[in-house]
Amino acid sequence: MSNAAGFSNNQLAVEQITPLQALQSEALSSRYRLLRQGVNAGFFAGLMLLIMLLWWQPWWPVPADLMQVITHALWLVPLFGVLRAFYCWQADKNKHFALREHDISYSSGIFFRKMITQPVVRIQHIELKQGPLERKASLARLQLFSAGGALHTFEIPGLSLTQAQQIRQFVLQHKDALQDEQQQ
The missing domain is CATH 1.10.287 (Helix Hairpins)
Structure with missing residues (x-):
């Protein structure tokens, strides 16, 4: 059921939802x-x-x-x-990330698996960081900060510098576009 503003909140069957583990995730840089x-x-x-x-x-x-x-x-x-x-x-080998249209996910862990998914619209800001060794290897890490948290929500280490810059740019552009879309 939806109203004039286009909002809907239909009930979903759990079997219809694609599990996060089925994401086509990418490994970190070798x-x-x-x-x-x-x-x-x-x-x-x-x-x-x-x-x-x-x-x-x-x-x-x-x-x-x-x-x-x-x-x-x-x-x-x-x-x-x-x-x-x-x-x-x-x-x-067990660290992966996935970027989708509305969210970004990061999974890690050998014995205790952890997967964090952050909606793009909830990201307050995103930082691209490099230490001296990472700069030498052309690597970077992205820290994503969500609303309501003083510390970063999660960090994706081991990205190539180009890939990290592209993801950062995508999140910043998409975040603004999604917020504009929701306000209309």
């Missing part, structure tokens, strides 16, 4: 996965170098208790590094 692996490797390599310097340093005597901790760290740190690299690789 450069994002490689960048995260590089940062992970650099961090753990630096940590191993620091531990090895403590192990081999000739400047002061190392207490026996600390030497035992260093000995354990020499095999625990690489183990945690490999586990973190594997986890990040798998987690990044």
Whole structure:
């Protein structure tokens, strides 16, 4: 049933609704996965170098208790590094986004899956962010802020810079067009 302004609120059967999981979502840039692996490797390599310097340093005597901790760290740190690299690789494979006419969705998670969908008209503003490593790799992340929230609603990391700029422009143009359409 609709009124003169064109508003309708018809009841829908749940079976007729397309589930969000059926969206044709896009994976993040493969450069994002490689960048995260590089940062992970650099961090753990630096940590191993620091531990090895403590192990081999000739400047002061190392207490026996600390030497035992260093000995354990020499095999625990690489183990945690490999586990973190594997986890990040798998987690990044499960990060996807989808852009539709009226909303944008982002899904992530290995064990606990999460999908966030934000209507375009509810987006207050959208920020395109790049750190120094992301700039070097031509990557960006989009932060979407919705009405009523001080923090961003969600962030889509690992987009190519061109793709992030196109999505940002689409959301800004579409948001204005949809608001104008609703006011008429």
